[in-house]
Amino acid sequence: MSIQQQYRSRAKELLQDGSVKMVIGYGEGTTATRRRPIFITNPDDTDRLVLDAACKTNLAGYLLREGLLADQKSVAIFLSPSGVRTINILASESQLSSAQVVVLGFQIQGDTVKALEGTKASDFSPLIAKRKEKRKAQPSHEMTRKLEQMTPAERFAFWEGEFSRCIKCYACRAACPMCWCRRCVVDNNQPQWVNTSSHTLGNLEWNLVRAFHLAGRCVECGNCSEACPVNIPLHLLNRRMTEEVLTAFDHYPGADEHQEPVLASFRKDDPETFIL
């Protein structure tokens, strides 16, 4: 039985025996390589589920749709390991109760999809711990290394060029499962922190704030870069932040649901190399 068939029948069982009220998964998209999120409540509709190497979007953000989890019923959701980390972070930030989330875990390796054992987010903790070690050993992105070698003025010019294309559509925010604030700082107008006109200045400010708010929370799922209509390499900023919290505070976002948010906790012996 193909993995897709296997997951379809698992989803069907879950809906039939009433253990979940909805399955959030992937369906056919508008082109052969696109997948779109589908929300299934009828067991007969589980044939529409697709699971292949094109299922890259992190669906976890859909769990935060207002009222979805308010009735204490469970929802099953297709998640890659970074998706499971998202659930852990959202739980640690009190945005959802992980007990209401049934994980249909999978992992994409090249062109193939591998099934992952486990149904609760906590079942994946050993896997995530392994990924932390892997992330620590992973060298910085090639472009990051190139940027680090530039002079500050050259780096500024690089980002100025990138951000000048930003149209402030906030697709990066909409696509990010971590951007759950009811009122985003950028929508604030008293005080107006971020310049809202479509000039590079405000674009720079917005992208800095976005990256900072994701420091220690981003699971590097890639939803933001994928959503950006003008292809700003947002992942470079996020990765840089991830590397910073990993080296400075040994923090790997979403390790488990009891992990303290990195910027809402501290250690007295945190490093401080730059403070005069």
Next chain:
Amino acid sequence: MSEPFEPKIVAFVCTYCTYAGADLAGTSRLKYPPNVRIVRLPCTGRISPMFILKAFQKGADGVLVSGCHPGDCHFDHGNYHARRRWTAFNALLHFTGVPEERVKFSWISAAEGIKFAELIDSITEEIRQAGPFEQYHKLIAETGSVASV
């Protein structure tokens, strides 16, 4: 003849340590450059990175953020939280090409009037050497507003 460049520096300081340190510098009649505009806040834990961006948005050439030494916070741990935040934000600013001399962080206690005066002296000199933050000022000019710090 145009006037020589005088940097505009915004200092976000906590009221219990660095502001008191600045006060001590004043009452001790220590001389330090008048280029710094001090913004007093209850605690470094209250200093959002947005403040730093806002200062630059308004045309600052440099920003100083300063508070109590670790262990001395009036609210016990506000500065520990601030330190983590600065670590991340400092790395981000560095990565996006804001030069190191433009944003400084320090611990200055209420007893360190001399340290305050000397630090303001040295960062003012450093930014004076570096010149105005032209790259940022160009972005401000695009929006049609003028520097107003």
